[in-house]
Amino acid sequence: MSQRRIKPGEVINLYDLNDEFPEGATLALMKTSDMEAIRMVLPKGKEVTEHSVDGEVSVQCLEGKTEFIVDGETKVLSKGDWLYLSRHQPHSLNIIEDTVLLVTILFVGSSSEEE
Amino acid sequence: MSQRRIKPGEVINLYDLNDEFPEGATLALMKTSDMEAIRMVLPKGKEVTEHSVDGEVSVQCLEGKTEFIVDGETKVLSKGDWLYLSRHQPHSLNIIEDTVLLVTILFVGSSSEEE
Numbered sequence: 001m002s003q004r005r006i007k008p009g010e011v012i013n014l015y016d017l018n019d020e021f022p023e024g025a026t027l028a029l030m031k032t033s034d035m036e037a038i039r040m041v042l043p044k045g046k047e048v049t050e051h052s053v054d055g056e057v058s059v060q061c062l063e064g065k066t067e068f069i070v071d072g073e074t075k076v077l078s079k080g081d082w083l084y085l086s087r088h089q090p091h092s093l094n095i096i097e098d099t100v101l102l103v104t105i106l107f108v109g110s111s112s113e114e115e
Numbered sequence: 116m117s118q119r120r121i122k123p124g125e126v127i128n129l130y131d132l133n134d135e136f137p138e139g140a141t142l143a144l145m146k147t148s149d150m151e152a153i154r155m156v157l158p159k160g161k162e163v164t165e166h167s168v169d170g171e172v173s174v175q176c177l178e179g180k181t182e183f184i185v186d187g188e189t190k191v192l193s194k195g196d197w198l199y200l201s202r203h204q205p206h207s208l209n210i211i212e213d214t215v216l217l218v219t220i221l222f223v224g225s226s227s228e229e230e
């Protein structure tokens with residue numbers, strides 16, 4: 001069964017999911033041609049090797065604690081911390097405590113940066 | 116003095132702003148040609164009349180409580196609630212308690228919906 005996505009105008013609580021959305025799993029909340037919002041659940045000890053995304057990304061730490069390495073600098077994200085990344089900006093993660101992130105990705109193929 | 120914007124990879128705490136960002140004011144955290152993230156501070160009793168945005172919008176309630184009216188339906192947003200709106204989807208707000216929202220707007224002029 002494919003996962004249900006939320007609809008425009010539908011309200012979800014990021015800290016207290018309803019029965020249709022499993023609390024402990026990474027969830028794509030919504031996805032359109034332009035945008036994707038993912039509630040990402042990352043267990044303590046997990047490493048996410050360096051990668052980059054073809055679009056701007058915003059990252060918000062909802063719960064937990066993680067190292068976030070960007071441009072060779074290590075930052076520690078904890079609850080309420082927020083950042084954004086430029087298109088193709090390489091980053092990696094080391095999860096220090098069980099962590100939940102809200103990740104919003106923009107799929108913009110023709111940004112003004114390319115002009 | 117124009118407000119400082121945060122840079123890609125820079126971390127800000129949405130609940131505990133640093134000295135450069137005034138806690139009680141609405142702040143454009145970042146803005147590029149594709150995306151804008153705004154930490155919106157709305158006092159109790161304020162009404163935001165119906166409007167729409169030329170892009171997809173995600174709204175997260177960081178603090179407080181507000182009525183959010185979309186498609187003729189009134190929802191109450193409180194801490195941790197999240198929703199998104201389609202491009203041009205009309206919405207209005209009645210602020211029930213002092214509220215802080217994180218609003219992310221996509222400026223995508225040529226989405227596939229137009230094709």
